[in-house]
């Protein structure tokens with residue numbers, strides 16, 4: 001039992017949810033280690049959304065709204081952490097949602113799909129093929145899902161899949177606390193933020209942005225600025241701590 005008074009209440013509740021989700025197969029055991037890596041970066045970021053990340057989330061919302069065929073890719077950690085929030089984002093963005101796993105088993109696809117549908121999400125389902133040229137199972141996706149997408153939101157992504165999607169001419173919106181990850185470096189829009197903060201922010205902007213703002217935000221996108229901003233923000237925080 002984690003008391004609400006605990007200084008790290010939110011972080012511990014998220015950890016508890018992830019740990020419980022490994023028992024149902026929603027989260028892989030490797031997902032716990034990936035989460036730990038994320039938490040380390042979140043510490044450096046002060047466990048809050050930076051102004052720069054908020055700008056990236058605004059651009060992400062604009063891209064989803066103007067996309068011809070937006071798709072949200074969901075892995076185990078994402079399903080465990082933000083299923084309800086993804087359902088809300090799907091309603092406002094009209095994006096398709098597809099389960100895509102690195103540690104893929106039929107059982108995990110099924111249990112994650114059921115979790116998402118229980119939140120009201122309409123899923124792209126059916127046969128998958130290796131439409132993305134990768135040697136691992138993230139290459140398996142749906143024709144009318146990621147294969148046909150022009151904009152893909154990929155929380156907690158693998159760098160090689162992000163690279164492959166970019167090479168296929170798609171715009172990739174990544175959510176990854178690690179500004180140094182391969183994913184962040186190759187993404188069209190790297191959102192250097194925590195997924196439970198980022199998804200509701202994107203939904204908020206989808207509701208708030210007007211057509212002029214959408215036009216302006218999607219004209220020229222410089223993804224590397226968000227990485228530079230995050231690294232500078234971390235540098236400043238570290239220097240402050242040292243003082």
Ligand SMILES: Nc1ncnc2c1ncn2[C@@H]1O[C@H](COP(=O)(O)OP(=O)(O)OP(=O)(O)O)[C@@H](O)[C@H]1O
Pocket residue numbers: 034035036037038039041077081156157158159160175176177178180181182183184193194195196
């Ligand atoms: N809750 C979270 N919110 C945002 N990012 C997270 C969260 N949990 C983990 N991450 C980040 O997501 C990434 C997923 O881990 P993974 O091992 O697939 O990527 P990686 O190997 O670090 O990066 P890459 O493959 O892009 O080089 C990690 O960079 C981790 O820091």
Ligand SMILES: CC(C)(COP(=O)(O)O)[C@@H](O)C(=O)O
Pocket residue numbers: 026027028030031032034075076077100101102103104156157158
């Ligand atoms: C653990 C995870 C971040 C997600 O794994 P899955 O839910 O199987 O897509 C994976 O990409 C990895 O880094 O190992």
Ligand code: BAL
Pocket residue numbers: 102157158159160
């Ligand atoms: N997600 C496992 C492989 C990678 O980190 O890219």
